[in-house]
Amino acid sequence: MTLIKVKDFYKIYQMGLTEVRALNGVTMEIQENEYLAIMGQSGSGKSTLMNLIGCLDTPTSGDYYLDGVNVALMSDDELAMIRNKQIGFVFQTFNLLPKSSALRNVELPLIYSGIYSKEERMKMALIAIEKVGLGDRMHHKPNELSGGQRQRVAIARALVNNPAIILADEPTGNLDSKTGVEIMSLFDELHKIGHTIILVTHEDEIAKHAHRTIHLVDGKISKDENIK
Amino acid sequence: MYFFLENLRISITELWGNKTRSFLTAIGIVIGIVAVTLMSTLITGVDNLFDKSMSFLGRDVVYVEKYPWIMGDDYWLMRNRPQIDLEMASKIKAQSNYALVVAKERGRNGDVTYGKQSAESIFVHGVSTNYPLVSPIEIADGRFFTESENRARSQVLVLGYEVAENLFPNENPIGKEVFLRSHRFRVIGILKKMGKLMGAFSLDTQVILPVDSYEKIFRTQWGMRRISIKVPESEMDNAIEELTGVIRVLRGLKPSEKTNFAINQQKAFEQQYSMIKMAIGGTGLVITIMSLIVGGIGIANIMFVTVKERTREIGVRKALGARRNIILGQFLMESVMITGAGGVGGLLIASILSYVINAFVFPAQMSFAVGFMAIALSTFVGVVAGWTPARKAADLDPIEALRYE
Numbered sequence A: 001m002t003l004i005k006v007k008d009f010y011k012i013y014q015m016g017l018t019e020v021r022a023l024n025g026v027t028m029e030i031q032e033n034e035y036l037a038i039m040g041q042s043g044s045g046k047s048t049l050m051n052l053i054g055c056l057d058t059p060t061s062g063d064y065y066l067d068g069v070n071v072a073l074m075s076d077d078e079l080a081m082i083r084n085k086q087i088g089f090v091f092q093t094f095n096l097l098p099k100s101s102a103l104r105n106v107e108l109p110l111i112y113s114g115i116y117s118k119e120e121r122m123k124m125a126l127i128a129i130e131k132v133g134l135g136d137r138m139h140h141k142p143n144e145l146s147g148g149q150r151q152r153v154a155i156a157r158a159l160v161n162n163p164a165i166i167l168a169d170e171p172t173g174n175l176d177s178k179t180g181v182e183i184m185s186l187f188d189e190l191h192k193i194g195h196t197i198i199l200v201t202h203e204d205e206i207a208k209h210a211h212r213t214i215h216l217v218d219g220k221i222s223k224d225e226n227i228k
Numbered sequence B: 001m002y003f004f005l006e007n008l009r010i011s012i013t014e015l016w017g018n019k020t021r022s023f024l025t026a027i028g029i030v031i032g033i034v035a036v037t038l039m040s041t042l043i044t045g046v047d048n049l050f051d052k053s054m055s056f057l058g059r060d061v062v063y064v065e066k067y068p069w070i071m072g073d074d075y076w077l078m079r080n081r082p083q084i085d086l087e088m089a090s091k092i093k094a095q096s097n098y099a100l101v102v103a104k105e106r107g108r109n110g111d112v113t114y115g116k117q118s119a120e121s122i123f124v125h126g127v128s129t130n131y132p133l134v135s136p137i138e139i140a141d142g143r144f145f146t147e148s149e150n151r152a153r154s155q156v157l158v159l160g161y162e163v164a165e166n167l168f169p170n171e172n173p174i175g176k177e178v179f180l181r182s183h184r185f186r187v188i189g190i191l192k193k194m195g196k197l198m199g200a201f202s203l204d205t206q207v208i209l210p211v212d213s214y215e216k217i218f219r220t221q222w223g224m225r226r227i228s229i230k231v232p233e234s235e236m237d238n239a240i241e242e243l244t245g246v247i248r249v250l251r252g253l254k255p256s257e258k259t260n261f262a263i264n265q266q267k268a269f270e271q272q273y274s275m276i277k278m279a280i281g282g283t284g285l286v287i288t289i290m291s292l293i294v295g296g297i298g299i300a301n302i303m304f305v306t307v308k309e310r311t312r313e314i315g316v317r318k319a320l321g322a323r324r325n326i327i328l329g330q331f332l333m334e335s336v337m338i339t340g341a342g343g344v345g346g347l348l349i350a351s352i353l354s355y356v357i358n359a360f361v362f363p364a365q366m367s368f369a370v371g372f373m374a375i376a377l378s379t380f381v382g383v384v385a386g387w388t389p390a391r392k393a394a395d396l397d398p399i400e401a402l403r404y405e
């Protein structure tokens, strides 16, 4: 079943007299439970595309159907609901709240999805944080954690609400290869239990975990291949 | 409610994390709230004082005197007025339809001694026998003098409460002889404790004697002299008009001549008091409004800074599904917490000051309603000041906010 349908996506930034075409006509479909890697050089538009898929940003032009619904017609609050319930986003720069503990960071999406019972939220956050193997660090603040540990917190936060789609922008970008492998096995597992995984990477090793790769060059898809 | 509690938690953490800043920001509100609560406390205090003081004068008594109680620069025009002739009293009583009681009063300061004890510079008050009918004095012990004692110019007197205490610490004064201006007077009564009039002039430090006896020993024209007239309270204005006419005739004034005496009444003080109240209220209101505006602007400013500083946090929250109103509520809450804390602090300071005023200056209590109003007012300022910054936060574009450095 088609989960994501993107048609003629353009994202154009007007920088004074010059315009930057971050996305220059992207059309693609992503099926349920796909495992997709988006590749391309720095500045090719990978993050831009991810932000659009994640309903964080709006395209300059183009249509986006998420689960059959036209995203352009949704209100800001409806988009917030989508981001909260359907999409788990792992940012390139983590974006954890610096003053809150790991557990509290993971709890955050649950607060906004209106799970009123603190106990319930804590239970769910604990399960998520243990899934990424950080049970013993949950009371640490982000600046008391290593890069890999922060990445795990970010992943735990993305999956705590059990979203259908998990978007990860360079989830191993800042990590050594051993930690990278550990993080990737987490995504493999999430894929296995039914999540749709879309991740951005420029490393072939990482891309090999995915079942399909899309290559972006200057905001356009240059190659779209199934590898498994 | 649930998001309310959640926002409350965030606000407390944030404000606690910026204690100094939060504190400094709240000062304007503290001053505003102190001003407004203290103002209303003072006004109720003045009200109480007014009511209490006025009971000494009596609402249904008018006083014929040389000068009006409240006068401006026209003192110089009045100083050549003739003295009040107390002998008019019986004629006034006879000719006025409104005068129920007409009493004579004279008075000046003097010393009273008993053995080695002396009461210096107390008010020596010569009055007619009917004086108790125009005054709230009450006899605690003994009796007031009689008309025959007055006519006989008997040397008898009634002691004010404090004078009695001072001259006779361990004795019963009744029947004892004291000296007033080297004249021997016999004590026949003691007054009940009256308290102070407007915190200054005390009715307890006086001695009362028959007015004829007074005139026997003080021959000068100097000192207080007035005719106190009790009239029906509901007919006050008519009574004053009639009395003015009666006295003008008694003084032989022609219609073209100006009235050369004053008929005073408590109402004159009421006007004076409402002016004092307005002055307190006006000053308090100006200080309140100014400091709340300045404080509110300060808070709005700080909230703008806070929103700017926390742009990324706002971006994260929105990316994770925080709806617009939740972000709005979060920052409104923070602003209201600052002003609310300022309000509570101000209220606390104001209650301490009220307590001090109550203990040392005059009776004044802060009312519950005023406290409630102060909190409501500071909350209101918080909402107004925080509104625009909170809206700015709520309207941030998630991706712009996340990218903000």
Ligand SMILES: Nc1ncnc2c1ncn2[C@@H]1O[C@H](COP(=O)(O)OP(=O)(O)OP(=O)(O)O)[C@@H](O)[C@H]1O
Residues within 6 Å of the ligand: A013, A015, A020, A021, A022, A040, A041, A042, A043, A044, A045, A046, A047, A048, A049
């Ligand atoms: N807010 C913006 N304003 C102007 N230009 C932008 C903005 N965001 C992105 N761009 C431009 O769009 C292009 C694509 O950016 P994007 O972040 O999508 O690249 P990327 O493929 O994720 O690169 P990287 O691998 O370095 O993360 C870049 O040329 C970038 O300069």
Ligand SMILES: [Mg+2]
Residues within 6 Å of the ligand: A046, A047, A048, A092, A169
């Ligand atoms: Mg990128």
